[in-house]
Amino acid sequence: MTPHLEFARVCKTYRRGERPAVSEVNLVVKEGEILALLGESGSGKSTLLRLAAGLEAPDSGVITLSGGVLASDDAWIPPEARDIGLVFQDGALFPHLSVARNVSYALSGLSKKDRKSKIATLLELVGLAGKETRFPHELSGGEQQRLAIVRSLAAKPKVLLLDEPFGSLDPSLRRDLRAELRDLFKQVDSTVVVVTHDPEDTLAISDRVAIIREGQIECVGDTQSIYQNAPNKYSAHLFGPANGIAISANETRWVRPEYMKLRPVGPVGIPVEIVGTSMNCGSRYALARPSDSRFAVDNSDWLISLASDQHVHARDSYCIKIPTGRKG
Ligand code: ADP
Ligand code: MG
DSSP: OOEEEEEEEEEEOSSTTSOOSEEEEEEEEETTOEEEEEEOTTSSHHHHHHHHHTSSOOSEEEEEETTEEEEETTEEOOGGGSOEEEEOTTOOOOTTSOHHHHHHGGGTTSOHHHHHHHHHHHHHHTTOTTOTTOOGGGSOHHHHHHHHHHHHHHTOOSEEEEESTTTTSOHHHHHHHHHHHHHHHHHTTOOEEEEESOHHHHHHHOSEEEEEETTEEEEEEEHHHHHHSOSSHHHHHHTSOOEEEEEETTEEEEEOGGGOOEEOSOSSSEEEEEEEEEEETTEEEEEEEESSGGGBSTTOOEEEEEOTTOOOOTTOEEEEOOOOOOOO
8 A cells, every 4th residue: 555645754833832732743644544543632633633634734844645745844735625534523514404415515526417326325325325305413423423424525535534533422333333434435445544542443443553642653553463462551551451571671562361361380381370350341351460570560460351161269370371472
């Protein structure tokens, strides 16, 4: 995949004397990928999207799209000429226009006949066929969000930027919509950046993830690889529970509870002792403490997923196989 949207050493400070919202950001979004921008509140996610869309200008650095400069010290393409779609959390539909006319608005370049068939195709894609004449307030939250996204896709932007698109939806709807949208984006070959603070959104929708912390990119990579083998403690914990294993004096691996397995005591692996069990959202975990404390990071016990038929007791001894190293 070729680079598409690119940030090079981009900086943005809103108010003089304040901490930069975005600092020296280098980031490449590749053509056809779904990239998640994952970070805590205030980490600079929306600022990056606003810079790409042209709602803010960088203090320094260069932003390019398909090789053409959007913003730099001596170039500026206004938002309306950027060919970039931006959808916020609440979609921002036109409340006085029907479903069909909300989409139609984005298709102003087409003939009436082409527009009609395009609207039908798009609404079919997001499961809104048959609801053309409804108004936004007559749709569910998930339908409104799908309409907002399909409306921005109708204009065929080179990149679609979504800012916390699932933020206002309840959890079950959120799960369904993530999967539907991923299918839709792949079907129409969109390049998408999704901003979120939610690890589950990230895992469900993205091909790659960029983790942002206090305005700086902490790491970028294939979403599954970063989830399974985060490069550092911050990135590991942003994605949920992770166990630090000090493999050597200068190498720590961050391993998810579901990738740690308790094995009978044997000649290979790290000996541990069970110190307790816990439950969370229907899953059971063992808490294990390495017999050699040098393996532990910050003296933390390890959380290890248990199978439904697996039972452990305090003071039981096991071994943990050292997980294989990072790929790529
Ligand atoms: P996120 O989307 O990750 O929550 P933002 O990009 O919105 O983060 O904000 C990053 C930082 O910039 C925060 O400290 C925030 O307070 C500040 N900020 C964002 N927008 C503005 C603004 N318009 N004026 C001043 N400060 C802002
Ligand atoms: Mg934000």
